[in-house]
Amino acid sequence: MVDFTLTDEQKAMREMAHDFATKEIRPVAWELDKDGTFPEEVIKKAWEVGLMNTHIPEEYGGPGLNYLEGCLIEEELSWGCSGVQTSLGCNGLASAPVALAASDELKKEYLGRLTEAPLLASFCLTEPDAGSDVSGMKTTAVKKGDKYVINGSKCFITNGEFANWYTVYAKTDKEAGHRGISCFVVPRDAGVIVDHHEDKMGQRASNTATVSFNDVEIPADHLVGEENKGFKIAMMTLDRTRPGVAAMATGIARAAFEFAVAYSKERVQFGVPIAMHQAIQFMIADMATEIEASRLLTWKSAVLLDQGQRNTLVSSHAKRFAADTAMKVATDAVQIYGGYGFIKEYPVEKLMRDAKIMQLYEGTSQIQRLVIARETLLPRHIEEPAAATA
Ligand code: CAA
Numbered sequence: 493m494v495d496f497t498l499t500d501e502q503k504a505m506r507e508m509a510h511d512f513a514t515k516e517i518r519p520v521a522w523e524l525d526k527d528g529t530f531p532e533e534v535i536k537k538a539w540e541v542g543l544m545n546t547h548i549p550e551e552y553g554g555p556g557l558n559y560l561e562g563c564l565i566e567e568e569l570s571w572g573c574s575g576v577q578t579s580l581g582c583n584g585l586a587s588a589p590v591a592l593a594a595s596d597e598l599k600k601e602y603l604g605r606l607t608e609a610p611l612l613a614s615f616c617l618t619e620p621d622a623g624s625d626v627s628g629m630k631t632t633a634v635k636k637g638d639k640y641v642i643n644g645s646k647c648f649i650t651n652g653e654f655a656n657w658y659t660v661y662a663k664t665d666k667e668a669g670h671r672g673i674s675c676f677v678v679p680r681d682a683g684v685i686v687d688h689h690e691d692k693m694g695q696r697a698s699n700t701a702t703v704s705f706n707d708v709e710i711p712a713d714h715l716v717g718e719e720n721k722g723f724k725i726a727m728m729t730l731d732r733t734r735p736g737v738a739a740m741a742t743g744i745a746r747a748a749f750e751f752a753v754a755y756s757k758e759r760v761q762f763g764v765p766i767a768m769h770q771a772i773q774f775m776i777a778d779m780a781t782e783i784e785a786s787r788l789l790t791w792k793s794a795v796l797l798d799q800g801q802r803n804t805l806v807s808s809h810a811k812r813f814a815a816d817t818a819m820k821v822a823t824d825a826v827q828i829y830g831g832y833g834f835i836k837e838y839p840v841e842k843l844m845r846d847a848k849i850m851q852l853y854e855g856t857s858q859i860q861r862l863v864i865a866r867e868t869l870l871p872r873h874i875e876e877p878a879a880a881t882a
Contacts, residue, residue: 496791502561509565512543513572521573524697525842530654531576531697538580539610543569545583545603547591552599553607559732559794563739567787570743574846575697577740579612582650582698584736585854586613588729589659589675593717602657602677614655616646616678616703617726623648624859626661626726627670631705633662638712640676642705648853652701653686660705661722668720675722677714684708694845724874727804732797734807734854738790738814741850742783745818748825748843749779756828772828779821786814802874805867812860815850822847 498506516537524531538544546562548554557565562584569577583606590602605611622628631644642662649658658678665672678684688702717725753776756767766772789810796803822844826833833840851857 509568517572552603570740575695578698673722734811738810741814741818752825
């Protein structure tokens with residue numbers, strides 16, 4: 493039998509995250525959005541109460557929560573503000589390849605840094621000419637003695653300006669396509685240059701930068717997993733982090749839905765609250781169903797991981813559906829607010845802007861459909877690196 497009941501511990505965790513979102517995130521969210529201010533104070537507080545680095549195993553100083561528990565927290569924090577949650581949650585993306593495939597020494601050093609202090613890390617995959625097509629990347633890593641020398645540039649890097657270290661993907665064999673990519677941990681003080689701060693449409697409280705490497709030398713033992721196996725590590729990472737993005741999208745949708753429901757009961761037109769009109773009721777009904785479906789897909793994609801199963805297909809189902817739902821629900825919330833929805837003084841226009849990125853980062857909705865189509869039409873056995881058990 494399928495049981496959707498959370499344990500008392502999980503309910504308490506979710507309540508704690510909701511409480512944090514209510515008291516620490518919501519009161520500052522719209523102000524941070526206005527100026528694109530990075531939420532440094534909120535990050536420190538979230539780190540102190542244990543709402544960051546939730547997937548880091550206990551042996552490296554983290555709470556070692558499972559994927560479902562991570563999703564419960566991510567939905568609540570994103571309900572508070574998805575821009576803030578992107579800043580808080582990015583360590584999960586950056587540290588996943590390390591947890592999956594790095595040596596014990598690298599795990600101790602770099603996962604340890606995140607749990608010992610409120611530091612940030614970034615995940616550097618995308619390049620100006622290699623977004624969806626990961627294997628088209630141009631950044632190189634050349635082995636020289638006991639070092640790798642990295643050259644290239646990565647764009648759209650979350651927390652790029654503030655990161656203490658970076659997981660960086662680079663070509664170690666330029667002729668081998670996706671089989672020539674390796675993954676590295678690059679400490680910021682190795683000479684990383686942060687050279688472009690993006691001014692974004694939404695999630696303005698999150699930091700997005702370009703990060704460049706000009707002859708950056710790192711010790712050879714900062715290779716994560718085996719040489720030329722980086723593409724698989726990146727794909728396995730995204731399988732593990734897309735449920736969290738789906739949870740965030742569910743949080744945005746829920747926030748927009750709640751504002752729309754409350755407004756529809758207050759706003760009077762034609763002599764009755766607009767919630768009495770069937771046109772609005774049907775919009776509310778569709779929003780409610782789609783949010784519920786987003787959460788169920790999200791939970792399924794996380795629970796598969798917690799059971800040690802491959803979740804590529806369901807992870808893409810969840811990310812695609814929840815992201816598209818967030819965009820639709822936020823757009824409909826603006827519609828329910830009518831002209832007021834278009835005004836910055838009201839809360840839903842921010843949510844509509846924030847929702848858009850959910851369809852773009854960690855794989856666009858089109859890439860999720862591509863994965864779903866491939867997994868459906870051409871199911872294949874995928875070998876995962878032996879070390880990749882986290
Ligand atoms: N797990 C393990 N291995 C996998 C895998 C998975 N989920 N998916 C594919 N592989 C393996 C395949 O088995 C194949 O292995 P072999 O070498 O043995 O043949 C290899 O990887 C290549 O697979 P494909 O042929 O499917 O690769 P592709 O080039 O066609 O690309 C893709 C597939 C799905 C389009 C992929 O490139 C992709 O996911 N692109 C989107 C990238 C993305 O999400 N970027 C987001 C960046 S992060 C971000 O946004 C965060 C931020 O900070 C803003």
